[in-house]
Amino acid sequence: GENVEQHPSTLSVQEGDSAVIKCTYSDSASNYFPWYKQELGKGPQLIIDIRSNVGEKKDQRIAVTLNKTAKHFSLHITETQPEDSAVYFCAARLMDSNYQLIWGAGTKLIIKP
């Protein structure tokens, strides 16, 4: 079955700098890779996703890149702000299927003022 590894578990960056979180997956059949953000006291919320037919997707300060050959994908946050502080989860699955999302273990992102 699918397995998703996420690194680092904690990331501390200076406000205004960039942050990068990386995930690797094991099942080459997976073709859908979402990223969720969980703020303190709330449930996770989808912030961006990518499908295997594209290599990169951007949404303002957030971008996700996918390397299908190496089976890894990354979340990039530029010009970090205090409100970016949260736990971020990556996940993988076969898109439009009844298969469950397989989650990474999460990364706690701390933005230092």
Place this chain on the structure above:
Amino acid sequence: EADIYQTPRYLVIGTGKKITLECSQTMGHDKMYWYQQDPGMELHLIHYSYGVNSTEKGDLSSESTVSRIRTEHFPLTLESARPSHTSQYLCASSGTGGSGNTIYFGEGSWLTVV
């Protein structure tokens, strides 16, 4: 914004008590899920449902049970709570087709068993 609601948000109960965590969604989603999560830690799927009268156990073994009698409602019950059940429980739902890839989470129910 997701229309998925969990009650209670916070609950402290004694060992041996029976509790039910309520979850409702107004999006008409067929799929619903319960995750267990310690603060800031991994998400563990404990139950899921693909529709009315359909329930399955997730990857993490749990002593809780669920039911799905109505599409919008997916309650989780612990017959006899123990301190090891202390955790956050997150309810979620997703639709079908292309939009079904997005999972919408409730804000969670924090359970403390003393």
